[in-house]
Amino acid sequence: MDYKGVWILAEQSRGRVQRISHELLTRARQLAHNRGTDVAAMIFGHNIRQSDLQELIDRGADRVVAVEAPQLEKFLPEPYAACMLKIIADYKPEIIIAGATSTGRTLMPYVAVRANAGLTADCTVLDIEQETGNLLQTRPAIGGNILATIKTPSHRPQMATVRPRSTKPAAKQHGRTGEIVRLKAPAHCLESRIKHVGFIPNESEHSLQESDIVVSAGRGIGKAENLPLVQRLADELRAALGASRDVVDRGWLSYPHQVGLSGKTVSPKLYFACGISGAIQHLAGMQTSETIVAVNTDADAQIFSVADFGIVGDIFEILPVLCERLKQAGSRQ
Amino acid sequence: MHIVVPIKQVPETNAVKMDEKTGTMIREGVEAIVNPLDLYAIETAVRLREQYEGDVVAISMGPPKAEAALREAVAMGCDSAVLLSDKAFAGSDTWATSYVLAAAIRKLNNYDLVICGERATDGDTGQVGPGIASSLDLPVATYVGKIEKFSNGYCRVHRLIEQGHEILDVKLPAVLTVVKEIANPRLPTLRGKQKARKIDIPVWGVDSLKVETGRLGLNGSPTRVVKIFRPKLARQCQKHVADDDQAVVQAVDKLVAFLQQKQLI
Ligand SMILES: Cc1cc2nc3c(=O)[nH]c(=O)nc-3n(C[C@H](O)[C@H](O)[C@H](O)COP(=O)(O)OP(=O)(O)OC[C@H]3O[C@@H](n4cnc5c(N)ncnc54)[C@H](O)[C@@H]3O)c2cc1C
Ligand SMILES: Nc1ncnc2c1ncn2[C@@H]1O[C@H](COP(=O)(O)O)[C@@H](O)[C@H]1O
Numbered sequence: 001m002d003y004k005g006v007w008i009l010a011e012q013s014r015g016r017v018q019r020i021s022h023e024l025l026t027r028a029r030q031l032a033h034n035r036g037t038d039v040a041a042m043i044f045g046h047n048i049r050q051s052d053l054q055e056l057i058d059r060g061a062d063r064v065v066a067v068e069a070p071q072l073e074k075f076l077p078e079p080y081a082a083c084m085l086k087i088i089a090d091y092k093p094e095i096i097i098a099g100a101t102s103t104g105r106t107l108m109p110y111v112a113v114r115a116n117a118g119l120t121a122d123c124t125v126l127d128i129e130q131e132t133g134n135l136l137q138t139r140p141a142i143g144g145n146i147l148a149t150i151k152t153p154s155h156r157p158q159m160a161t162v163r164p165r166s167t168k169p170a171a172k173q174h175g176r177t178g179e180i181v182r183l184k185a186p187a188h189c190l191e192s193r194i195k196h197v198g199f200i201p202n203e204s205e206h207s208l209q210e211s212d213i214v215v216s217a218g219r220g221i222g223k224a225e226n227l228p229l230v231q232r233l234a235d236e237l238r239a240a241l242g243a244s245r246d247v248v249d250r251g252w253l254s255y256p257h258q259v260g261l262s263g264k265t266v267s268p269k270l271y272f273a274c275g276i277s278g279a280i281q282h283l284a285g286m287q288t289s290e291t292i293v294a295v296n297t298d299a300d301a302q303i304f305s306v307a308d309f310g311i312v313g314d315i316f317e318i319l320p321v322l323c324e325r326l327k328q329a330g331s332r333q
Numbered sequence: 334m335h336i337v338v339p340i341k342q343v344p345e346t347n348a349v350k351m352d353e354k355t356g357t358m359i360r361e362g363v364e365a366i367v368n369p370l371d372l373y374a375i376e377t378a379v380r381l382r383e384q385y386e387g388d389v390v391a392i393s394m395g396p397p398k399a400e401a402a403l404r405e406a407v408a409m410g411c412d413s414a415v416l417l418s419d420k421a422f423a424g425s426d427t428w429a430t431s432y433v434l435a436a437a438i439r440k441l442n443n444y445d446l447v448i449c450g451e452r453a454t455d456g457d458t459g460q461v462g463p464g465i466a467s468s469l470d471l472p473v474a475t476y477v478g479k480i481e482k483f484s485n486g487y488c489r490v491h492r493l494i495e496q497g498h499e500i501l502d503v504k505l506p507a508v509l510t511v512v513k514e515i516a517n518p519r520l521p522t523l524r525g526k527q528k529a530r531k532i533d534i535p536v537w538g539v540d541s542l543k544v545e546t547g548r549l550g551l552n553g554s555p556t557r558v559v560k561i562f563r564p565k566l567a568r569q570c571q572k573h574v575a576d577d578d579q580a581v582v583q584a585v586d587k588l589v590a591f592l593q594q595k596q597l598i
Binding site for chain 2: 013074077078081101102103105106107108109110111112113114116117118119120121122136140141142143144146147148149150151152153154155192193194195196197198199200201202213237255261269270280283291292293294299304305306307308309310311312313314317318321322325326329330
């Protein structure tokens with residue numbers, strides 16, 4: 001098999017390269033290093049900024065292939081799949097990794113079926129098996145209760161998605177050089193039985209995944225009426241408000257707040273868990289946070305096993321005192 | 334409107350117990366249920382049938398006992414069901430699963446929509462819906478939160494993405510995968526249950542489908558599970574017990590100092 005190179009699917013929105021692309025470069029560089037090969041990025045869009053393409057090189061790509069056409073401005077499964085299949089035919093990538101975004105999760109399986117390739121979703125760890133050079137893909141399974149390592153022994157390319165925010169973006173290295181190829185998409189790649197007819201943006205711009213600090217409420221808050229207690233802490237820390245699934249299932253907060261396996265993955269500088277037990281499915285969405293603080297009445301709660309700082313105590317007693325102290329500390333500055 | 338709904342039978346994951354030593358699932362006593370996210374697909378299909386007439390066929394690939402999931406789908410209002418069951422299908426990954434489901438849908442022949450759940454709670458990949466679409470060479474809209482209308486052979490849907498809702502016109506026939514927002518699944522009615530008990534559910538195996546045997550089951554699956562293990566948790570937590578007013582103040586002081594030292598405040 002003459003398949004080689006680690007490729008990422010870079011994503012763009014309105015011609016600007018998205019952060020997930022830089023996160024994927026972190027993974028790709030490490031894999032390419034272990035495999036002794038190069039990193040390439042494919043990106044589909046229209047009028048993608050040249051400086052953003054160069055930035056992919058600065059952050060670790062050796063080659064960038066941008067396929068462009070007005071019809072590729074927004075994601076559509078058929079033309080995007082046709083473009084990716086063209087890249088597979090022309091360049092024969094050994095590995096393709098994409099973000100587990102609404103785009104990646106749709107495009108990758110569509111392509112994998114056509115390309116007769118193996119695909120593993122939501123990998124948390126990617127590595128190379130030294131003896132064979134196969135990609136080792138580790139992902140949570142059965143509700144996060146176990147981790148499974150999966151490989152694709154005899155089909156190429158090997159394809160995988162990884163969750164957004166599960167790694168840091170690759171750092172810029174000045175003076176890195178690489179090749180940027182801009183291609184006009186061939187007409188036969190642009191046919192689509194789906195048309196974009198409109199867009200309704202989310203109401204709140206404030207995004208859980210982009211916040212440096214996330215304060216999350218668990219069932220320990222007891223009832224919806226107690227949410228302001230946690231909200232106040234979030235306000236003091238200028239944090240986004242997260243929640244466990246229990247809180248969302250009870251309708252105390254809406255689904256976009258949910259952190260965990262079936263919610264969002266966050267990786268903030270500080271994750272503050274209030275009255276959360278630390279079920280494995282919750283941990284799956286936050287354990288890569290830089291610093292974790294937990295307040296829980298149960299000294300044996302599992303959340304403490306991933307926390308850096310824990311208070312065994314009642315949130316109704318701790319949080320008001322803490323908010324007061326943070327306010328004082330804030331006004332002193 | 335002719336609709337096919339692929340559904341999967343899964344273990345009730347909330348109740349899953351793990352064997353700590355072997356890292357495998359203890360299957361005894363774990364109930365098998367319809368993948369909870371497939372209930373939304375069934376509900377969507379049944380509502381469309383109620384509105385536009387036609388029929389809804391539920392299909393499932395799995396062991397013989399997956400028949401129970403199909404009966405539940407009929408109890409919720411599906412008109413008929415087909416079970417895809419054969420030893421040759423065992424060990425399928427999402428590639429091989431999509432392949433068999435696509436072959437079955439092709440055999441059903443007359444369909445306008447295939448409606449899948451967002452993902453199955455056991456495998457949790459969400460790959461089978463787009464995989465079926467690709468295998469059948471149909472357009473696919475994933476994460477559909479609303480079906481607005483049908484006109485001129487198109488279906489207008491709202492697709493939930495990170496930044497909001499995309500509004501798309503999708504040419505029929507097409508595959509949709511639906512999210513929770515789309516509808517509240519109904520409970521089976523008494524009449525539905527009676528029908529479900531009596532209905533004859535055909536079983537299709539390799540011989541009933543146009544499939545290449547080399548593409549089925551474990552042999553036809555590009556991916557292989559090579560290792561299964563328990564996640565490890567490891568951080569050194571400094572724990573402070575705050576069981577009276579004074580201890581609360583002390584613990585909070587320490588926390589504030591900790592956050593300052595980490596330059597988080
Ligand atoms: C397939 C699957 C996917 C899932 N996905 C997710 C997911 O994405 N996200 C998620 O969060 N969960 C998910 N879950 C659910 C998960 O297993 C747990 O049920 C859930 O995380 C528990 O939420 P909790 O910690 O808020 O509630 P509980 O487990 O009930 O914990 C409440 C905690 O609050 C503490 N407490 C009570 N009162 C106080 C007080 N006054 N002060 C301080 N502490 C107090 C208690 O000691 C306890 O530890 C999933 C489950 C499955 C099976
Ligand atoms: N074995 C199966 N039989 C029928 N439908 C399935 C099967 N596996 C998956 N599906 C469908 O595909 C969706 C996504 O499943 P998955 O890709 O396994 O997460 C499910 O919600 C079902 O609608």
